[in-house]
Amino acid sequence: MALALVALRVLLGGFFALTGAAKLLQLSAPVSQQMKALFVQFAEVFPLKLIGYQPDPMHYQTAVGWLELLAGLLLVMGPPLLQEISNVLLTLLMMGAIFNLASLKESLSTSIPAIVCLGLLRLLDICQLSPPAKKVVRRPRRKTPGTFKERWE
Template identity: 75%
Template sequence: MALILCALRVLLGVFFVLTGAAKLLQVSAPVSQQMKALFEQFAEVFPLKLFGYQPDPINYQTAVGWLELLAGLLLVTGPPVLRELGNLLLILLMMGAIFTLVVLRESLRTYIPAVVCLGLLLLLDTFQFLARTKEVVPPGALSNPGT
């Protein structure tokens, strides 16, 4: 089970490192233009817009790219505490992505990557929590000594 969790953590980390790098680097003109147009839409429905803050689409794209890149690196190479932090940041990012897609009323098929990533991140977080709990509470420690 530990090997499967490690593989899942590394695969998710590498995936987010690559997606973050794609947002930061100008890969090709058509891809860059498409990503710029997407982040212009995303900036229009940014959750803090209700409080008067609307990010610049380019800065928004850059911030999301760095967040994905750094959290993905933490997930792959960080010590356990930083892995958990990276996982939490990515969970929050995926929740924000799903919120954005709901508000934009995108088709259900555009939700699939964010929902799958969120599900895998939550699965990883749950199993890491259970593994940590198992280490803290040894088997039989909660059994009733009087029976």
Template identity: 80%
Template sequence: MAFVLTLRVLLGGFFALTGAAKLCQLSAPESEQMKALFLQFAEVFPLKVFGYQPDPMNYQTTVGWLELLAGLLLVVGPPMLQEISNLFLTLLMMGAIFTLASLKESLSTCIPAIICLGLLRLLDICQALGQTKKVDRYRRKKTPSMLKKPWEQRVSSCRL
């Protein structure tokens, strides 16, 4: 359980920081580099085949807010919102991998997105296994004697 909590906090913090970096443009060189990247990303946007191509600045802002909010919810949100934020971040990482592959970027450029996607999936699997264990524990409870069938009560009283 400590592993899941640590992984969730690290991933959530990472995504919250990367989202904040996309929203806050502190220095000019990094800001211009980010704008140039999102110009390229908008050119290969997955929904372009359906006729939708986003404005690069709105695209950057949307991705930044999504990463920031989903990262924060992954850390401090209730379990249902943690699962939803994990889903959004998983979809976002799949989109990032698609975008980088469409731009024919090198594998070393894609590795951070692939690792993040793998860690998000690992977190999802660990949380699902944790919920399964909770269900098993509840099933193992003994039934109260008043819910037992009459012949079961007689058998248990005979053993005393």
């Protein structure tokens, strides 16, 4: 079980680090343009817009990229406390992504990667917080020859 949790943590952390790096580096022109357009839409439905704050789409993309990159790396290589903090940050990020996609009335198939990542992050969090099962140690009964004879007499 512990090996499966380590593998899940490494895979999730690597995935988020790579997606964060992709948002920051913008290697391919068509993908970069598509991501810019997506973050323009995300900025329009940003949750804090209700209180008057609307982020610049490029700053929003950069902030999300750095958060994904750093939290993903900490999830893989950080000490346990920082792994838990990065898990919480990535969970909040995925909840925000799902909120944004729902606000834009995107199809469910568009939201599936964020939903799966959110579920795996929650699974990782639950399994790390649950205490390890206690091993029950039973003492063997000692049979003394005198006690054994007395019962048969």
